[in-house]
Amino acid sequence: MRGLIDAHTLLWAVDDPSKLGPAAMADLQDPGNELLVSAGTIWEMAIKVGLGKLALSWPYRPWIERALTDLGAIILPIGVAHADAQAKLPHHHRDPFDRLLIAQALVEGMTIIGNDG
Numbered sequence: 001m002r003g004l005i006d007a008h009t010l011l012w013a014v015d016d017p018s019k020l021g022p023a024a025m026a027d028l029q030d031p032g033n034e035l036l037v038s039a040g041t042i043w044e045m046a047i048k049v050g051l052g053k054l055a056l057s058w059p060y061r062p063w064i065e066r067a068l069t070d071l072g073a074i075i076l077p078i079g080v081a082h083a084d085a086q087a088k089l090p091h092h093h094r095d096p097f098d099r100l101l102i103a104q105a106l107v108e109g110m111t112i113i114g115n116d117g
Helices: 007-015 022-030 039-050 060-071 078-086 096-108
Strands: 004-005 034-038 072-078 112-114
Touching: 004 007, 004 022, 004 039, 004 096, 007 022, 007 039, 007 060, 022 112, 034 039, 034 060, 034 096, 039 060, 039 072, 039 096, 078 096
Parallel strands: 004 034, 004 112, 034 072
Antiparallel strands: none
């Protein structure tokens, strides 16, 4: 499976794994899974840290680098196809970062590993 890790899942996987559900934990630990983190998630977390709305166990840059390394995750860039797909989504997803993840998952044929429905 190719799994796109959302921000909450990334945060909990590093700083508080007890908050992860059994399915998310299994997805993150399965060596057969390809794990990705959207460039948008990296940006979203950096914005929240900069605004003081998100506290991490380490300063942002070493935290995100460690998270990617520990999970064996790679960064998924944002492309034109992703932007186009989000423009066509229904508007019950208003958060721009959620819309981006949904669009990326649809375009790339991935499963989102997260806690949102």
